[in-house]
Amino acid sequence: MIGVCIPAHDEAALIDACLDSVCAAAAQVQEPVRIxxxxxxxxxxxxxxxxxxxxxxxEIGARCVGTARAVGMDHLVGLGARWLCCTDADSRVPPQWITAQLACASDAVCGTIGVEDWHEHPLHVxxxxASHYQDRNGHRHIHGANLGVSSAAYRRAGGFAPLVAHEDVRLVEALLAQQATVAWVRDPRVITSARCIARAPEGFAAWLQARWHTGGGVPAGAALT
Structure with missing residues (x-):
């Protein structure tokens, strides 16, 4: 069985589009998919x-994305999922999202993201x-919106830490420390929102806000994982 984990905090406006895309991706898989x-x-x-x-x-009340991801992954592992896919409630995955992850035959897959609607931001954002992002195979970006990992590797790495930000980065770092094989792939790309109001501190929305206030430059110490 394949599992898909989606953390959500007040996502009623976007959750339907997310789940529509995930269900379409699940329909391409030749085994059961649990979301x-x-x-x-x-x-x-x-x-x-x-x-x-x-x-x-x-339903939980942690207000912590790391905790939410960990709870969801534990739920799926407990049901017997062999592969775990992660995305976010403000994102839309392509139809080949799950099958492409499985085809990588790696312990984990780190994919890319894209944005279709920039209307909330000035052009320089x-x-x-576009100038900062490594839109290619072999990139080193890590996004909870486009991440996959085998259940076995996830357990060996200790799972998601209960962090309010960068829980995805910490998981991949732990996987690499365990000598897990990680595929850094451009496709399939997940489309995510460029909204101004962040759900998680130091996440993608916060990165975009930093670009807004710095005129598009990258401040010292700032990085889009």
């Missing part, structure tokens, strides 16, 4: 909407993203 949405401190209809898609829904 879990971890509704973390949600005050809106996120959990109810996820249930209409037939997803497993786990999109330009900064």
């Amino acid at each position: 879990v949405v971890v509704a973390d401190a949600c005050r809106d209809a996120t959990a109810a909407l996820a249930r209409t898609w037939g997803c497993d829904v786990v 999109a330009q900064a993203f």
